[in-house]
Amino acid sequence: MSIGGIAGTVVGGAIGYIIGGPAGMMIGAGIGMAAGMVVDPVEPDVAKPDPAQLAAPTAVEGVPVAEALGTVQLSGGFIWYCCPRSEEEKERAGGKGGGKKVVTGYRYYLSFAVGLCRGPADVLYCIYEGDDLLWEGPLSIGDATQGHVTISVEDRGEIDFYFGTTDQIANSFMHEKTGYALPYKGLCYAVFRDFMIGRYNRVGAFRFILKKRPGYAFSAVQDIGDYNYNPAHALYHLLVADAGLSSDQVDGQSFGDAADTLLAEGLGISIPMERERPLIRYIESICRHIRACLYVNAAGQTALRLYRKDVAMEDMLVISENDVLEEIGLERRNMIEAENEVQVRTTTITAE
Numbered sequence: 001m002s003i004g005g006i007a008g009t010v011v012g013g014a015i016g017y018i019i020g021g022p023a024g025m026m027i028g029a030g031i032g033m034a035a036g037m038v039v040d041p042v043e044p045d046v047a048k049p050d051p052a053q054l055a056a057p058t059a060v061e062g063v064p065v066a067e068a069l070g071t072v073q074l075s076g077g078f079i080w081y082c083c084p085r086s087e088e089e090k091e092r093a094g095g096k097g098g099g100k101k102v103v104t105g106y107r108y109y110l111s112f113a114v115g116l117c118r119g120p121a122d123v124l125y126c127i128y129e130g131d132d133l134l135w136e137g138p139l140s141i142g143d144a145t146q147g148h149v150t151i152s153v154e155d156r157g158e159i160d161f162y163f164g165t166t167d168q169i170a171n172s173f174m175h176e177k178t179g180y181a182l183p184y185k186g187l188c189y190a191v192f193r194d195f196m197i198g199r200y201n202r203v204g205a206f207r208f209i210l211k212k213r214p215g216y217a218f219s220a221v222q223d224i225g226d227y228n229y230n231p232a233h234a235l236y237h238l239l240v241a242d243a244g245l246s247s248d249q250v251d252g253q254s255f256g257d258a259a260d261t262l263l264a265e266g267l268g269i270s271i272p273m274e275r276e277r278p279l280i281r282y283i284e285s286i287c288r289h290i291r292a293c294l295y296v297n298a299a300g301q302t303a304l305r306l307y308r309k310d311v312a313m314e315d316m317l318v319i320s321e322n323d324v325l326e327e328i329g330l331e332r333r334n335m336i337e338a339e340n341e342v343q344v345r346t347t348t349i350t351a352e
Contacts, residue, residue: 065187066117069237070229070270071125071211074116079189081112082177086201108201109157111177112192119164119188121212127151127159127190128207141165157195164188188212214241218252219259228268231290232259232304235283239302242279251303258304262290 066074086108090101126136139149139161147168151159162168166185173193174181190208197203213222213229214237222233232255239245262268267290273282287293291307 064276065115067242067273068117068121068188068210068212068271069234069273070213070268071209071227072270072272074208074210074272074274075205076114076116076189076208079113079115079184080174080178081110083109083111083194084201085109085194089199105199106201107199108197109194110192110197110203111173111194112203113171113174113189114192114206115184115187115189116208116210117164117188117212119162119186119212120166121163121188121210123211124149124161124163125209125211128209129204134206135159153195155196158193159195160191160193162187162189162191216240216252217247218250219256221259221263224263224266224268228270230259231262231267231269231286231292232256234269234271235286235294235304238279238283238286245302249301251297251299251301254297254303254305258290258292258306261306261308 063077066076068074086106088103089105089107091104093100093102120141123138123140125138127134134156135151135153139151141163143149144163144165147165148160148162148171151161153159160171160173162171162184164184164187168183168185170181170183171191172181173191188210211227213233215222216233216236218236219230219233222230224230236250236252236255239250240247269286269289271282271286283294293305293307295303295305297303
């Protein structure tokens with residue numbers, strides 16, 4: 001309570017007691033306090049923030065860069081930040097003549113960069129901050145200049161979004177603030193320039209909705225609908241870009257035929273590959289989804305085969321005992337080599 005409020009309570013209570021006794025004192029004190037608060041209102045006591053107390057995510061070395069196939073949602077990780085600052089928010093307090101302005105809070109600003117995935121991404125659809133839509137596009141890689149576009153968010157700041165091309169240049173804002181900057185070629189990332197992060201000194205959770213669908217010469221149908229990626233292209237991409245196979249080591253014809261079939265079936269995928277898992281697990285997951293397998297053909301190439309009811313029984317290869325090249329022998333292990341296992345399942349445990 002302000003000094004004016006205290007004085008008004010005392011004076012009002014005294015006058016009320018003279019007029020109406022104890023009951024009048026209570027009424028007078030209330031009226032006096034209200035009048036005193038108008039004349040001398042309480043001024044908010046908001047301490048000036050300490051930039052060192054800013055709560056921002058920290059970068060961790062050794063974390064793998066995410067991959068994206070199709071349309072995915074990515075949060076990414078911090079790769080740089082600097083220059084935290086704050087601005088006072090003021091309101092005019094009550095009193096005669098409107099009163100003076102008092103500090104009611106602060107607006108916090110930060111410059112930072114978030115790495116998202118391996119590029120190049122094809123389309124950025126929107127950006128969320130928590131559950132709130134921060135910006136909505138779309139913007140495509142064709143809109144980029146030197147690998148990036150600049151997005152303006154009203155009352156918040158600007159975002160430089162890099163699609164992750166091999167010819168993108170270093171961010172000029174990062175260079176201005178630090179004296180150096182890397183181009184991060186091949187990395188899809190975003191730079192928030194002096195961005196208002198809110199009225200609390202912590203950075204919210206940003207999410208980017210984007211699409212990536214690498215194209216290859218074996219087939220021109222990498223899209224399934226508007227948002228999904230052709231699984232045949234996805235498998236080819238993982239084999240060539242990640243497993244290290246050359247295009248000569250992959251049977252492009254079988255992948256192209258599968259791509260046409262999957263397009264006709266409308267069977268696409270969208271996979272955010274953010275977790276550190278063996279590559280074979282992603283390949284197996286895609287094969288299960290489309291009911292397919294990878295195998296090595298007679299030419300020594302990795303080929304793709306879809307499991308479909310498209311082969312007549314009379315056309316299927318039959319292997320009989322006459323095709324066996326050498327006799328197969330079976331041997332029974334002796335008792336020393338035998339492995340025994342006893343499993344006991346307990347349903348009730350007693351003290352005995």
